[in-house]
Amino acid sequence: MSGHSPEEIKKHVKTYIMVFGALIFLTIVTVGISYIHLPVEQAVLLALTVATIKASLVSLFFMHLSNEKKIIYGTLGLTGIFFVFLMSITLYL
Amino acid sequence: MSHDSHGHGGHGHGNPLADAMEHYSHLSFWRKYVFSTDHKVIGIQYAVTAMCFLLVGFGLMLLMRWQLAFPGEPLPVIGKLLGEALFPGGVMSPEMYNQLGAMHGTIMIFMGVVPLSVGGFGNYLLPIQVGAHDMAFPKLNMMSYWVYFCGGIVMMLSFLMPGGAAASGWTSYPPLSVIASNAQSWWLVGMVFLITSSLLGSVNTIVTAIQLRVKGLNFFRFPVLVWAQLITAFLLLLAFPPLEAAGVLQLMDRVAGTSFFLPSGLVVSGEQLHVSGGGNPLLWQHLFWFLAHPEVYVLILPAVGIVAEILCTNTRKPLYGYKTLVYSMIFLGFTSFIVWAHHMFMTGMGTTLSSFFQATTMIISIPSVIILTTFLLTLYGASIRYTVPMLFAVAFLPMFAIGGLTGLPLGLTASDIALHDTYYVIGHFHYVVAPGTLFALMAGVYHWYPKVTGRMFNQTLGKIHFWGSIIAINGIFMPMFFMGLAGVSRRLYDQTTYAHGKVAQPLNVVMSYAAWSLAIMQLPFLYNLIVSLWKGEKVAAENPWGGTTLEWATPTPPPHVNFPATPEVFREPYQYNSARQIMPQFSKEN
Amino acid sequence: MSALIPYIDEPHPVTGVTNGKFGTWLFLASEVMLFGALFSTYIILRTGSTSWPHGYEVLNIPMGTVNTVILITSSVTMVLAWASLKMNQFGKFKLFLGTTILLSCVFLVIKYFEYAAKFQHEHYPWSSTYFAIYFTMTGLHGIHIIGGIVVNGYLWGPGSKMWKANPEQFAGRVECAGLYWHFVDLVWIFLFPVLYLL
């Protein structure tokens, strides 16, 4: 959000295109890995790592989280904590 | 603050606030009072609808109390009217009893108390108390009311379904709820509506409180009610979605034949259940209580906020420990997310897990004690003016204390073995919600009535209402503890089937008479509310009670934009000068 | 009305965000919890089951991959649409947002063929817990896609009139719609490996 002058936006556009390339590449990687039929634990670990990287790219660049205001980080941090509490249900069942 | 002049394209001249009022006054009746975007109108819509639902929910309980006190005896007059299907020979059937029980809980919590405290008081007071001219998203606000209204209608219509309304308790535990009659699907659809409405409302509340507060109103100058609403909104925002997801999953189980909550090999009434199986009934309980425990604090926090406002106004001294109170509420809200499984101690939980949830439950009792202590100490050295709202607010304190204290033996796993799922639990949470939260809401209704309507209510009727209610309500809920200790399970259509139930049966008769008396004691309240609209003494003063927060800066009743000129805040709430006169937040003089 | 509510088109001096953006993020926070509950359901059902099919045995991976690429592309065109507005290029904005809408429709069409193929093979929600979670999660995601199409369609069509009256506010709206759209993409990024590849 810091720079919204047309010049800076142009720079942003370049980043967007690069991120797009990375996302497509990672999609191909994750599909490729799935054809190897790794043991379940390794497959889960790999697939989730790739998905997390992709998700971070989308949120950092497309959703501008790389450079956001404190209030947004605060909200998401709180959500993150409660999300962990929510996922902890999986440990009990 | 000069921001008011921004984003104002059309009218180039004049005061934008005056323009807005002018524009609003030309709107049609429908846009003004029905599909209004004014937060005050929406707040009143919420409050009135919620109070109607509260009456409905209370009415269901009055019917149930007949069966409980006099099991198997025909209900006089009403039994015949309600039809042979559900009242064969005028006697309430077990089907009907379970429907009334499930719907009483659902209506009271999701359609009554929360919409009144969050939708009603939150919508009406929060924007004014932060000095805003409206909520941040007025159209969204209107939408959340109408979504809530639709949810309410769906719930009420479910009574007309063949086989009646949902009958699996307000907790809707599967597999019972999955194999239940069609109305359960209506219940789920209704819940999805109500949840959606709450989510939209909480987004609006948070943005309004944080973005629209006026100049000078930093966070530690917020009135306690604003803090309470803000924390509540966060709880709703983050705790409700898991229940929405669970509701969708249960709906899938019922409608699409999936088995999210159904394990393999179920045999119902001697027949194999033809489902794929593989689901987990406890999953529902986890997702449900992940919402429903924070929901308890959704019920109690706005009540705490209202009581704080009224205590501070009527003790004529500052609140004791404002920051402590605020931090306690934040801590309470946060911790409420990690105690949910104490509702599930009896589901076969191991020692480690139960110890963890026991510990968090004990920890969460401390901020509640601190809140109570703050209020009690505020009374010390006061000059207490016993207005009707003050009576209710004071009564909240011991009632909330009983509710909180009786949570203790339930939160300790060992004593919970004896008390779990008995009347003790019912007594416990009703003390928190009925003479606790509802008394605070009644106090709020009386306290802000002159501001909202411009008329004063009748004090004598108000006092009759108070004294009658406090006696009757204790007559209902106090015996429940003894019933629970005697070991009587909850949700029994006729407890005399059991020997231990038969011994405790006389208590049921006492409770029923108390419940019906409580109903009679609400008549002066309703009469007072309605008739005072016309007959009440006119209130011309902006600040009839001597409050210190921003709503008392508005004209009575507040106009469309609340404040003819955008106000400014100069100090903390609840301040008094050396001459013992109030120093309102909005007044510049010292 | 807008005169009464500040920070619709300019950020709040303290928080630094507009009302709309803050509201959108709060909404997304609740969405995180919604899908979080569904993902934990998935984990619980899978770890508790005796047999769980590999996604690649029962689902069509090429179709899923194409859909992933489509959704990622629509996400990038969405952010480019916003960037075009910021660079004052309304024509490009229309082009990019139009592409986003078109791609989301293509996504749904492919989804329809996938569903149809499943039904043909007699895979229904009630067939197994795997298909129950597959249809529920992709269905709910599909509803989110439809919601996105409606919002983006409005901003592309009638809503774009605001560009003339108040470009700042309009760009803000597109940004919020974008945040939502990226979130929908983000959910799919997790759904795809979880349901198709593992």
Added chain:
Amino acid sequence: MTQNPYSLGWLPINISTHGADIDRLIFVVHIFMLALFVGWGVYLIYCLINFRERAGHESDLHVKHFKLPTYIEGAILLIEVCLLVFVSSPIWGRVKNEFPPEKDALVVRVVAEQFAWNIHYPGKDGKFGKTTSEKMDGTNPVGIDRDDPDAKDDIITINQFHIPVNKPVIVRLVSKDVIHDFSIPVMRVKQDIIPGIEIPIHFEANQTGEFEIACAQLCGLGHYRMRGSFVVETPEAFAAWMADQEKEQLGGGDATAAQPAEGSQPAAANAQAPAAADTAKPTDGQTAPADAGAKKEGNQP
């Protein structure tokens, strides 16, 4: 039975070996609650009267800082933690986890259904016969496979749960349909029964008598009448009762045709039955004749 086991004012009598600890905890917690409530109450009433608005009285604006409340809050937390760590959790561990060895105990399966308790005794061989949900129907409530050699001597009763006194009992809880809750108030026993999971519990009775099992979790229309008879008898009386059951259920030699014992009808049949049908008290004589003697013996000191 001379003394009514149930009271209006406090807990029912306790006849289990573990229950006394629970009762003591409940008592202590209530004293603690009462002390706090009375303390707050006295202070509140003092404030309400002493600081009321009246001529010549003005509010005291001098903000005092009270230390005592902080100490009280600290004390409350301390007491709660002590109750949790030293009382509640150890009891819970003992009651729910520390199982007696199976060879010393009577092991029983309880199969809950809408709205009856099916009690499945392993019989003389101490082994449960195979049960499957496919075999469950109106005449075979637990779905026992009588072709299984272990099943030949299994005893199944409906709503009749007999145990010997002073002997550990392990109960494996299963549900056929919905969630039930196996509750025996006098035993301080309560456990949800989750369909799809077998949950074991254990307890030991130290007094004979005739009591009842209640369902504590809403399980449908008949939740209120899901009452089982719970009889604690001397080992001799228990053996005699068991022998009677064997004669009745297995006596004909044709084990596969054996019918479950007396008690209420299977659920489906009496779903609409009027409430009065089974409102019998435990002493109403709805039970087997064998335990009449046990009752008398149980009351001897």
